Amino acid sequence: MEGDICDPDRAAYPRIFPPREAGESDHQPFERCVNFPVSVVLPAAGTGERTGLQTPKQFCSFLGRPLISYTIQAFERVSWIQSIVVVVLKENMALMTDIIQRFQHRKVRVVPGGSTRHRSICSGVLALGELEGEESHAAVQPKVVIIHDAVRPFVEADFLYKIAMAAKEQGAAGAIRPLVSTVIATTSEGYLDHSLDRAKYRASEMPQGFTYDVIYQAYQRCTESDFDFGTECLHLALQYCGVSAKLIEGPPTLWKVTYKRDLAAAESIIKETLxxxxxxxxxxxxxxxxxxxxxxxxxxxxxxxxxxxxxxxxxxxxxxxxxxxxxxxxxxxxxxxxxxxxxxxxxxxxxxxxxxxxxxxxxxxxxxxxxxxxxxxxxxxxxxxxxxxxxxxxxxxxxxxxxxxxxxxxxxxxxxxxxxxxxxxxxxxxxxxxxxxxx
Amino acid sequence: MEGDICDPDRAAYPRIFPPREAGESDHQPFERCVNFPVSVVLPAAGTGERTGLQTPKQFCSFLGRPLISYTIQAFERVSWIQSIVVVVLKENMALMTDIIQRFQHRKVRVVPGGSTRHRSICSGVLALGELEGEESHAAVQPKVVIIHDAVRPFVEADFLYKIAMAAKEQGAAGAIRPLVSTVIATTSEGYLDHSLDRAKYRASEMPQGFTYDVIYQAYQRCTESDFDFGTECLHLALQYCGVSAKLIEGPPTLWKVTYKRDLAAAESIIKETLxxxxxxxxxxxxxxxxxxxxxxxxxxxxxxxxxxxxxxxxxxxxxxxxxxxxxxxxxxxxxxxxxxxxxxxxxxxxxxxxxxxxxxxxxxxxxxxxxxxxxxxxxxxxxxxxxxxxxxxxxxxxxxxxxxxxxxxxxxxxxxxxxxxxxxxxxxxxxxxxxxxxx
Structure with missing residues (x-):
């Protein structure tokens, strides 16, 4: 990259590597704290099918470390997050456990996931509910659960704070971003039917937050069809708990690593920050x-x-x-x-x-x-x-x-x-x- | 990037650097040709406001060359494309002319652009109409005009062929991609109203193609408000010419360089290809x-x-x-x-x-x-x-x-x-x- 490229992202990544190490629980300077227990579910059981990757992208490495470890680090350095449940395919349990040891992650538990996104998130939520009995020394059942993608490593503490607070107040909250392309409806023959007014719509992104009760109930009440074909947790909260999520506009740093080129982009951000x-x-x-x-x-x-x-x-x-x-x-x-x-x-x-x-x-x-x-x-x-x-x-x-x-x-x-x-x-x-x- | 990252994009960029150089008009092996004149309009008058870049991103460089030159190269190596009009802000005319000379682009003309996307594209279309009289040795008025973004450098000849053919047949054609996020409607207070069924909608991307007559008429008939606030050419063709565009699913290589991290991604693709x-x-x-x-x-x-x-x-x-x-x-x-x-x-x-x-x-x-x-x-x-x-x-x-x-x-x-x-x-x-x- 040349010197003449200016840097809109720079201001956006001020705290990726604060002086304190990941895993230390000391408060960051100016870090805003919530006063209720918050835990995180990271569904990471995707197979990368959509992008044609052989290795699921959450396990792809740059600078010697898998993507998912960067995402875990983003949560571990937030003092008020008490625990992180990573949901992976059964066959990746050993790989994930090894990653946690190698990079000295300390707040993480690994649980086996389901065959769809909703099933995996549900496994994570249920695992959080079991925490109290099983490991009472480590954590209590969270008041708020934050759900995030393993492939969005640059989420920041400030935004997590906003999501957690809104989730506690409203029952559900989610990140949104402006649409980057015009969204159009197509006819069944593949012709333009109409285009949507961009101003009225937003892209639903991650993280999302829910009170434990709302997300737990939503998964108790939803159908097999929701589990198999649905992807949007905010939709479940609305349909099954009558909770209309608070939507919060997130920064561009919430982007999702999807293609191989995005791994290069993530690597460039880390290298620059370092x-x-x-x-x-x-x-x-x-x-x-x-x-x-x-x-x-x-x-x-x-x-x-x-x-x-x-x-x-x-x-x-x-x-x-x-x-x-x-x-x-x-x-x-x-x-x-x-x-x-x-x-x-x-x-x-x-x-x-x-x-x-x-x-x-x-x-x-x-x-x-x-x-x-x-x-x-x-x-x-x-x-x-x-x-x-x-x-x-x-x-x-x-x-x-x-x-x-x-x-x-x-x-x-x-x-x-x-x-x-x-x-x-x-x-x-x-x-x-x-x-x-x-x- | 490590050896363990597999490569879904690789197959997607087979012809970025064919043995022949950009600018040579020899047919590529297996290149499919259209038998009618096709020209291109590249609106490049954006100021990069949305992303906070100081240099508009089409002029940002990697490996010593501005992004827009890579995009021009993508069109120049297609034998059946006769000319390319690049529309830039008046104050960037000299810069653009210098880029064309330095990198020996041969099919390109630079014209000053308007204050909005539609005004710039319209300037480019009008400039193509003037070609016949002014430079009759160089090109005839095109049957089909392809409109593309200066910041999508990886468009491929095969896809341009599909767009050009469909545009000639239907009057208008455009690239679409699956939605990457759920699209949601928000209430005026910032709460979730409803989420759209992903299966019924698509993201409208570039390139798009139009017969010269359709795009010319659309701009003749549209309103000042369209010029000032609209962004979607397919919409103008539908509203003012009654032409319902053929929508063609494009490859992931159509992605748009938007943030600084995308420049790193583009650089990584070029480096790998080289x-x-x-x-x-x-x-x-x-x-x-x-x-x-x-x-x-x-x-x-x-x-x-x-x-x-x-x-x-x-x-x-x-x-x-x-x-x-x-x-x-x-x-x-x-x-x-x-x-x-x-x-x-x-x-x-x-x-x-x-x-x-x-x-x-x-x-x-x-x-x-x-x-x-x-x-x-x-x-x-x-x-x-x-x-x-x-x-x-x-x-x-x-x-x-x-x-x-x-x-x-x-x-x-x-x-x-x-x-x-x-x-x-x-x-x-x-x-x-x-x-x-x-x-």
Whole structure:
């Protein structure tokens, strides 16, 4: 993607990766809380038939993680959501359990689903009802149930709050969006009959919220035909409980991953969100501090905020828990032990492996012969180190910048360091780990 | 995107980049032709207001080219389409003219547009009517006019054929798609009134086709209110000409680039399409031929077809006109003159710069001291060469593979060459050109 593409989505994804990790229950700053128990049902038993995917799309991965884990994370980081029931096909129970373990999800229970969307959601709702007896330490029967699609990973806490509050008040609430295309009625022979007035209609999206009683009763009362052919929970609430849902206009971030191209779109959003900041560690070298300052200035033009610190000790250690990108700048006597040290720090921090970490090791080098053969040795050493780090989902790259007294040459090199660093962080390419690039 | 994502779109984009270049009018193999004149109107005067983009999205670029140029290319490669009128805001006339020149579009005329969608389309239709007198050498007044969105770049020749034929027969025809969400009617207070039966409705998409007479008359007869607030041409044809459009279900490739994330999706489709094949040039070295054979085998597992040839002379020169990726494999006495030669060949081929070319220079190297200092010199030389090539939209990268008698070590290196080559071709990263990577 080029620099000249402006960014309407950017404002829309401010809290995808708040400083706190998924799974921690601390309140977000400014997070609005509900004061009643809320749980979530994520139907994920779809087979992806409609889109022709072999792997159902909720299990397709990007950046090393399945889509459904991103969606779970979106709910786990909301403090007032007490539990999440994921409904999957019986044959995917083991796969789903493995995903929960690998990405350290903590609020999730997996239950086997039915053969249709309504049957799966119903299984999830019933499972929530059983929570009280079975795991009374974990959760109480929810007042409100939020139903969401496993393939809409970018839902935000603010909107969930609105849905939960409206559901409690009205019995049912659902997200709507403006229609993107004109909706037309067709004759049985395939000709235009009439087109609808766009202003009077909306697309019904997810999430939706219901009081537990309403959604439970709706499923108790509905017919086999509803279970087999229906898709709209709001319709069941209206027909069987007389509850007319409150409709709330949602943001564009509610979009649904449907085609393979949407996975690329989701990946691009995650990559961009991960690339908004980096931590620059300079050590004590004056040259390194100067270079870091230049990088910091350049980074502003490519929309990345760099925090320059001397080391990761003391309070600075908290970056290990919040930052996904590290740039280590070494002075003229580079030594890979600095890289080894940060890798050890990472291991000690024991962070949930939600995304690949990026470490870019930038080192200043003189151009003499000694340095040349050292370079070759370094190339081997950094490749070995990177291969080991990759197993822990840490992507390590090197950039060598050659000192020069020619000001123009030096400026060009510094510019190249910034371009390469930016590209490495944005692209997160697994194939290029361990390379020692030249600036 | 990971290897475990399967690919429903793949089958859907078979002819995005046929062997022939855009702009050439030779018939595609199996292309079905219409025997009446067809022209196209592309309204592109939108300001992107709805999505909050600063640059209207039709002018946003990926892989160095604005979206609208991809859409124009989709029509230019259809032999039976005689001309394309692009309607833009007056202030974008110069920008659009520049795009047409830069990417060597040949069937396109730019006209200034109106303040609404219907006014812009009407301007385009009127401009087509003027063609006969003004440029009688170029085109005659079309029998059928196809109207399409500038932001739906993946429309295919086959579907255009269906629309054109149905339009000629019925007077009007339009693409439809199944509804992706339930459509609901809301009460004035924002509550659910009722939901529509999905089976009875469709989303109206683009392209649409009309006989010239129908679309011309529709715009002659419609009201100012239609011009100001309407959006649906099929509706005008029905209301003012009594023509009930034939509706044709289109493929998912008709999707519309709406949000920034859709630009990433479009980029991913283009990148993937560009990465389906590469040409491997080996020279006479036996070692190079062996390595090329190994690469060729490996490439099958990452869905890329490699054509191995000794050089680009004679018939093989045609690859310069059809292939976007070249892998040069050099024997143990590598010499950058091979790279220089291919760059000269590229220049001579004078191909429309529709996409960035990728050249990956793979060279076998021995590990002695002499080779080490040669490596440093090569690093400088390849960087200079790459910087110059980049100006011509050619991305040059190097990979050095060190000879080894240790079979395991050698295998690992070869595997790395394939991984890096695949990543370089797929990612087409401008920041990494000129790097000499280590396998």
């Amino acid at each position: 690339s908004r900041s980096a931590c620059v560690v300079t050590g004590a070298s004056a040259q390194a501090v100067t270079l870091a300052g230049t990088l910091q200035k350049a980074a502003r033009t490519w929309d990345m905020e760099l925090n320059v610190i001397p080391d990761l000790k003391g309070d600075n250690g908290s970056y290990l828990l919040t930052e996904w990108n590290f740039i280590l700048v070494s002075g003229s006597l580079p030594c890979l032990s600095e890289v080894e040290a940060i890798l050890t720090d990472f291991k000690a921090a024991n962070r949930a492996p939600l995304h690949p970490f990026v470490i870019v090791w930038v080192h200043l080098s003189s151009s003499d012969e000694l340095s040349i053969s050292r370079t070759m040795a370094e190339q081997v050493a950094i490749m070995d180190l990177a291969s080991a780090a990759k197993l822990q989902n840490i992507f390590l790259y090197g950039i060598q910048i050659h000192q020069s007294k020619d000001a123009e040459h030096w400026e060009r090199s510094v510019l190249r360091v910034t371009e390469i660093t930016s590209a490495l962080i944005r692209e997160r390419s697994p194939a290029l780990v361990g390379q020692l690039l030249q600036a | 990465s389906r094949s590469a040409c491997v040039v080996t020279g006479a070295s036996a070692q190079a031929v062996t390595l090329a054979g190994t690469l060729q085998k490996a490439a099958r597992t990452w869905d890329m077809e490699l054509n191995v040839i000794p050089d680009l002379k004679g018939d093989n020169g045609s690859y310069l006109l059809t292939e976007w990726n070249f892998i040069l494999v050099s024997g143990s006495l590598p010499c950058l003159s091979e790279v220089e030669a291919i760059l000269t060949d590229f220049k001579a081929a004078n191909r429309a710069p529709l996409h960035p070319f990728v050249i990956v220079w793979v060279h076998l190297s021995s590990s002695d001291e002499l080779s080490i200092s040669r490596t440093m010199a090569e690093q400088v030389a390849i960087m200079d060469l790459a910087s110059a090539a980049k100006l011509q939209n050619i991305f040059l990268y190097g990979i050095q593979i060190h000879q080894s008698k240790d079979a395991e070590h050698w295998e690992r290196s070869v595997l790395r060459v394939t991984e890096i080559t695949s990543a370089l071709i797929r990612e087409r990263s401008p920041a990494l050109v000129g790097q000499l990577l280590q396998a």
